[in-house]
Amino acid sequence: MSPNEKKLPEGWSTLFLLIGMVMTVTWSVTAPQWVEGLNVIEVLALYGLLAGLLLAKTRFPPFLAHLFSLVYGAACVAYLGTGLLPSAFDPRQRFLELGYHINAWLWKVLHGGSSSDDLMFILFLGCLIWLLGYMAAWATFRSHRVWWAILPTAAVLFINFYWGPPSLLSFVIVYVGFMLLYFIRLNLFLQQLIWARERVRYEPEIAWDFLRYGLIFTLVVMALAWIAPGAAASEEAATFWGRFSEPWERVQDTWNRLFFTSRYYGSAQPNAFGTSTTLSGSVRLGNRVVMDVISAGGRYWRATVYDEYTGSGWLNTDEEMDYLEPFDPDLHTPQFEMRRLITQTYLSYLPGRTQLFALADPVGINRAAKIRYNQVMGQLPRDPHPIEMANISMIYARTPLGSGESYVVVSSISTADEESLRSAGVDYPRWVTERYLQLPNSLPQRVRDLAAEITRLQNSPYDKITALESYLRRIKYNELIESPPPAQDRVDWFLFDLQEGYCDYYSSALAVMARSVGVPARVAVGYGRGEYNAEAHAYRVRDNNAHAWVEVYFPRYGWIEFEPTAAESVIARPRRPASTAAPDNGDTQGPDRDQDPLDRWQELLDEDYSGGSLPPPESKPWWGTMLWVMGGFLVVAVALGGGYWLLEEQGMISLGMVQKAYARMTRFGRALQVLPRDSFTPYEYAAELSDEVPAGRGPIRRITELFVKQQFSPQTVNEEESAAAWRDLRPSLWRRWLTRWAEKFQTPPEET
Known part of the structure; x- marks a missing residue:
């Protein structure tokens, strides 16, 4: 590890990418200017990230660290909230006024009322953004759970995008870029921990090589996602999400x-009119x-x-x-x-x-x-x-x-x-x-x-x-x-x-x-x-x-x-002619007055109101559909290639051929539930794996011999020989992995 990484084992690039993720979400919330003064939550996002990072590096137990974060976060939100109150108030009056706003809002919550207090809206989002930053930093630098940082931030981003103007799409694109690179970088760190435990050597600069190729992969995925048909236009997707509409x-x-x-x-959502509406500021309808x-x-x-x-x-x-x-x-x-x-x-x-x-x-x-x-x-x-x-x-x-x-x-x-x-x-x-x-x-x-x-x-x-x-x-x-x-x-x-x-x-x-x-x-x-x-x-x-x-x-x-x-x-509205007498209790309505509307439904439905038909909006020529289909195949191909890369190339860019062959073999071994133990020598592990994959016994033995010779002997080894041995072993490993996967879905025979 570099000196910087020794100070922050997960890497400073991980911290930079995490800040990019959280701040992109925060800026997407402040960009529509839902209310005046909302920009204070940007400071709270940074404070939350800093608190999460510092507490993650202490020896405090999680419960105590989280409790301290809640207290400190509430104090920060309250302090910044008082800054939005009239400047004529002294500090004591500001905190009293803040308490009044909170009390009035809670009363409305408990009694079914509605609130238009912009200050409470800012305080709520401030607490949310603080927790978002703190949880993302804690998940990254203490528990090392990638998805605990990604899912909450993504949820806030997409809910805000759902309600906000179309211009927020740019924030979604930037967030996806930061998120993919963050995912790659933190997973590389976790892989480095595994290599260190298994005594696998790798180049110190592997992180930057990895991020460079990861950036290329991210840009390709984002470009394909940009041109691919939107999921929102899919009727199947709409039907699925419609189950959750109520x-x-x-x-x-x-x-x-x-x-x-x-x-x-x-409103971007299909059901644009709910049980409440507000008299608000400017409107921008598409x-x-x-x-x-x-x-x-x-x-x-x-x-x-x-x-x-x-x-x-x-x-x-x-x-x-x-x-x-x-x-x-x-x-x-x-x-x-x-x-x-x-x-x-x-x-x-x-x-x-x-x-x-x-x-x-x-x-x-x-x-x-x-x-x-x-x-x-x-x-x-x-x-x-x-x-x-x-x-x-x-x-x-x-x-x-x-x-x-x-x-x-x-x-x-x-x-x-x-x-x-x-x-x-x-x-x-x-x-x-x-x-x-x-x-x-x-x-x-x-x-x-x-x-x-x-x-x-x-x-x-x-x-x-x-x-x-x-x-x-x-x-x-x-x-x-x-x-x-x-x-x-x-x-x-x-x-x-x-x-x-x-x-x-x-x-x-x-x-x-x-x-x-x-x-x-x-x-x-x-x-x-x-x-x-x-x-x-x-x-x-x-x-x-x-x-x-x-x-x-x-x-x-x-x-x-x-x-x-x-x-x-x-x-x-029609005006009654002067010669027409005023109706008396509706008697002039004739037979319609005595007829139940139910009796006329079939008559109405039989009437010809169908007219013609308007062309569907934004219809596309046939060649446009073919382009989408080809784009879809391209996306699938990239996804399959990315899956192959994750299995056989992830984290191995800077490894030599011998180390790469042995690392690939052990990775497949873990997928086959053949786990390396601390007490195993490379030969003992090779024996275990050979029992699981008998067809690959020869290549397994040869890859292990070359790895041991390179690691523990001054003699030089033929790296091309290890590459050839891996080419011989790969089909046997894939076949065994697919066989094990298929066995999970087989119904056991009934006992007689």
């Missing part, structure tokens, strides 16, 4: 509830094709609705879940007047998606599904007795959709005209007033006062909503806004301070102000119509069509959509 969605919802961050970059929709009408492809406003975002608090069969006759939804049924066909291009979309109020779907809903009481046509009904807020497929797979939804959409809505009254059901008039106590009074001022001349709920909608549409539309202050109500900030924003802010402001003047409202999210293709009678929907709007409840007519966002067109 628990992963629960994790996402919990994370969003506890850590509402200030920036949003769109142009990826999400789906095609064939429908005779409609404006919004809805994913979910939110009923509870928190001051920083919205929650879906529905707790009822149920499983449906295709067009399940047991599904009953609230019935309203002036409605018609409409069929939509959705063609999904995101493999692995389970979230399903629907116009307005869905009443049936052609595949097995799971719904989230709140239970209400209502009546079916021709049945005077009230029954339990499902006010559906979210729909999920029970099996993930593949790319190009379609599903059909039947929805009930409103045809109510302005005069009908204006005369709807305020006789709201109890289930509406209990859920859709909620506002937090922290809502600033000036928001309520502004809503009251805008609607003071309006009498009906419809006129109040249209007045609020008109006011909001005068606010400037801007997707690249600054991050909101963590302690300020988001709607208040939007209306009085920022006075610009995007659809999330417009819809939230309308829903909140409507509730403040006694009009039940909720926020809905999903996608706008997208780009219409007249020949195919279909809409192409992309990521940048993601949208939020408002649904307002009107007695007898149900949920009606409103569009407060300045960048979108106002919803045009």
